Amino acid sequence: MAVSIRQQLADELMFDLESEKRVLSSIMHSEEACIEAHNSLNAADFYSPKHATVFELTVALYAREIRPTYVEVLKEGHSLGLLKSTRDIEELKHIVEHYIDDENIKYWIKKVRDKARVRKFVEFLKNSMELLHNEADHDVEQLLMEAEEKLTNLTALEIDDHVDTPEDMANLGYDEVERRFLRFREIQEVYKGVIPLDGLTTGFDSLNRITLGYKPGDLIILGAQTGHGKTAFALHTAKAVAVDQGMNLLYLNTEMSRQQIALRWGSILSLIEHDRIRIGDINENELSIILNGYSRLRSSGFYSYPCPNLTPEKTISIARKFRTQKKIDLMIIDYIGRMEKHDPRLQEWQILEQIVKTQKMLAQNLKIAVMCLVQLNPDGTLQGAKRMKNECDLMLKLSPIPKEDLVEDEELKKYLNPNYYITIEKNRDGRSGVRIPIQFDLQKQSMKDAERIGR
Amino acid sequence: MPGEQEWKKLYDDTATVIMDLFMTGRIELEELNFLLNLLEAVIIKQQQRELIDLLKNWQPAAEHEEIDTIIKATLLAMDFKDQDDWEHNLALLRELISLGELS
Numbered sequence: 001m002a003v004s005i006r007q008q009l010a011d012e013l014m015f016d017l018e019s020e021k022r023v024l025s026s027i028m029h030s031e032e033a034c035i036e037a038h039n040s041l042n043a044a045d046f047y048s049p050k051h052a053t054v055f056e057l058t059v060a061l062y063a064r065e066i067r068p069t070y071v072e073v074l075k076e077g078h079s080l081g082l083l084k085s086t087r088d089i090e091e092l093k094h095i096v097e098h099y100i101d102d103e104n105i106k107y108w109i110k111k112v113r114d115k116a117r118v119r120k121f122v123e124f125l126k127n128s129m130e131l132l133h134n135e136a137d138h139d140v141e142q143l144l145m146e147a148e149e150k151l152t153n154l155t156a157l158e159i160d161d162h163v164d165t166p167e168d169m170a171n172l173g174y175d176e177v178e179r180r181f182l183r184f185r186e187i188q189e190v191y192k193g194v195i196p197l198d199g200l201t202t203g204f205d206s207l208n209r210i211t212l213g214y215k216p217g218d219l220i221i222l223g224a225q226t227g228h229g230k231t232a233f234a235l236h237t238a239k240a241v242a243v244d245q246g247m248n249l250l251y252l253n254t255e256m257s258r259q260q261i262a263l264r265w266g267s268i269l270s271l272i273e274h275d276r277i278r279i280g281d282i283n284e285n286e287l288s289i290i291l292n293g294y295s296r297l298r299s300s301g302f303y304s305y306p307c308p309n310l311t312p313e314k315t316i317s318i319a320r321k322f323r324t325q326k327k328i329d330l331m332i333i334d335y336i337g338r339m340e341k342h343d344p345r346l347q348e349w350q351i352l353e354q355i356v357k358t359q360k361m362l363a364q365n366l367k368i369a370v371m372c373l374v375q376l377n378p379d380g381t382l383q384g385a386k387r388m389k390n391e392c393d394l395m396l397k398l399s400p401i402p403k404e405d406l407v408e409d410e411e412l413k414k415y416l417n418p419n420y421y422i423t424i425e426k427n428r429d430g431r432s433g434v435r436i437p438i439q440f441d442l443q444k445q446s447m448k449d450a451e452r453i454g455r
Numbered sequence: 456m457p458g459e460q461e462w463k464k465l466y467d468d469t470a471t472v473i474m475d476l477f478m479t480g481r482i483e484l485e486e487l488n489f490l491l492n493l494l495e496a497v498i499i500k501q502q503q504r505e506l507i508d509l510l511k512n513w514q515p516a517a518e519h520e521e522i523d524t525i526i527k528a529t530l531l532a533m534d535f536k537d538q539d540d541w542e543h544n545l546a547l548l549r550e551l552i553s554l555g556e557l558s
Contacts, residue, residue: 029463071470071495075488078474086478093471099460 014119015047019111021098024051026105027058028070028096033105038062040109045116053082054095070096120154145314152317200247200330200369203240204422206436206449211394211427214330214369219360221388223376224398229420229440229447230373231256233398234334235268236447237371238302241330243269248301249330250322254310256334261304264445269293273443303328312358323366333359335373353387360391395426401437412437418450466498485531492535505545512552519555526551 023041026033038059046052057076058068066072074092077083083092100108128147132138187196199213214220224230234251242249253261267274270293272286282290303326305318315333322328336355356372363370374388376397389395401421405412412418418437426432437450470491477487496503515523529548534540 067499069495069499070467071491071499074470074474075491083474083478086475089471089474089478093467096467097464099463 014115014122016111016115017048017051018098019108019115020046020048020051021095022100022108023105023112024054024058025096025098026100026102026108027055028068028073029099030102030105031067033102034058034062034068036105037109040106041112045112047115047119050091051095054092057082117154124150124154145317148317148321149313152320153313201240201245203236203447204436204438204449207396207422207424210424210430210434210436212429214371214394215429216329216367216369217364218369218393219356219363219391220369220371220394220396221356221374221392222371222396222398223374225376225378228400229398229442230375231264231334232440232442232445232447234332234371234373235261235264235445237330237332239268242302243296243300246301247330248303248322248326248328249332250319250326250328251302251304251332251334252310252315252318253304253306253334254308256306258304258306261306265297266290266293267443267445269296271444271446274445275443301326301328312355315359316362319362319366319368319370323368328368330369330371331362332371333373335375337375349387353391356388356391389426392426393428394424397421397423397425398440399423414452415450416453420447462498466494469494469498489531489533496535506548509545509548509552513555516555522551522555526555 023033023037027037028034037055041055043052043056043059046055054073054077057073057080061068061072061076068076070092074083074089077088077092083089124147127150131143183196197208197213199215199218201213202208202211222230222233224233231253238249238251241247251261256264263278264274266272266277270277270286270290272282272290276282277290303322307314307318310333315331319328319331322331336352336359352374359370359372362368372392376399399421401412401419406418415437417439420438420440422436422438424432424434424436438447439450440447473482473487473490473494476482477484482490493503493506497507513526526548529544529551533544
């Protein structure tokens with residue numbers, strides 16, 4: 001008896017045939033419900049194989065531009081040999097008689113989908129249990145990481161479809177304009193003309209002015225050639241956001257050890273040459289300055305995750321974890337060219353494109369900014385650049401200023417010792433094609449806007 | 456006037472009856488298709504009122520069996536998607552049914 005009650009409870013948890021029938025009935029009675037259900041569900045979401053078959057029939061009909069009414073399903077089912085007896089007809093009629101008010105379709109779809117997700121979750125638990133039983137020597141860390149990835153994949157990249165009505169769009173537009181209007185007045189009255197940021201600081205005043213900062217949902221791509229400051233740019237951003245602004249960020253590094261990253265911070269925070277710190281060639285005063293710098297890091301929002309075998313899936317699970325636990329606002333991936341690639345059939349640029357797409361979805365889902373560092377070819381181009389450009393909101397290039405430019409470019413002469421450009425290749429929210437001269441001190445690992453002479 | 460649920464039920468019940476008639480061998484495949492298409496046209500697409508009104512006047516009887524056979528053959532051959540063919544057959548049916556009424 002106890003087993004029977006438990007089984008009944010388990011069944012109630014795993015499926016809801018009533019909801020499945022109501023959704024199918026609605027598909028056959030209302031075209032709007034049909035569109036909604038086809039957009040939100042797939043055959044695997046139905047527990048009953050018969051229900052899954054009826055759903056597939058409706059999908060196949062609609063794909064041929066035939067509205068899947070009960071009559072059309074009867075005709076199609078008969079022509080495919082799926083309806084062989086009056087009993088089959090009765091079963092279909094039993095489904096179709098589960099009428100609902102068409103406007104409630106989303107409610108019933110959600111019930112069907114939720115049960116499907118519960119079944120996937122139970123499957124995940126069963127598989128995990130089997131894995132524990134079958135493998136004698138567990139690498140617990142690896143086991144947990146894999147489990148987390150699988151669990152994340154159950155939920156991570158599901159975006160709720162949302163269609164804006166004309167009213168929604170008008171309200172949103174007015175709210176945005178009003179917000180900007182009020183902010184502009186505030187800028188003039190309170191900030192005396194200095195524009196406050198919409199998102200996180202970029203670490204450069206000139207870049208802040210053009211982009212208004214890195215905003216939630218933004219994907220930022222920074223390209224640079226080997227040895228030309230990718231990690232320095234990442235850590236400069238990290239300093240500006242996590243140390244100076246006090247916001248939380250996650251830094252994923254695929255090629256450097258914990259010690260290497262920690263030592264880089266010594267230079268960045270003390271402005272003492274990295275080579276000297278690395279070999280210990282510093283005096284007591286400098287040691288004290290460095291110690292002081294690390295105390296700022298201690299109270300900052302910088303979370304570091306050195307991960308030589310980083311995969312796109314792992315970035316999802318790690319980002320979700322840190323978003324939930326540490327409320328991160330920015331994730332920096334240094335760099336995506338070194339991520340592990342699983343599909344040997346794909347070309348390098350196709351894999352990079354997939355990674356970038358994943359990161360864009362992640363940024364939107366978690367409402368964080370994601371910065372991906374990519375390696376430029378020796379000629380300064382980027383493999384798959386056009387496709388990457390399509391996906392990202394902001395594409396930046398970091399490159400040394402050519403010597404001839406320093407000699408001939410009159411505009412550059414207005415700056416004090418610029419040696420690098422940040423080029424804005426794409427900016428979804430503002431100007432692009434702009435080159436910002438900066439000073440990059442490779443030894444001190446520091447970057448800053450090039451100062452204008454005579455200001 | 457029936458409510459929305461009643462219309463749905465009427466449509467479902469009628470479709471089931473038609474399908475049952477076929478499954479139990481009481482109507483042929485072409486009759487099944489005609490009846491289902493007619494049901495779909497009348498209730499879902501809310502078309503073909505003219506045909507329904509015409510059929511209401513059709514009284515099959517032994518004395519004009521030949522005309523009835525032609526009417527039925529015309530009905531079964533009607534293409535619900537071909538407007539020209541439809542109009543042509545509708546005119547033919549109108550003529551045949553009035554012939555039957557006269558005889």
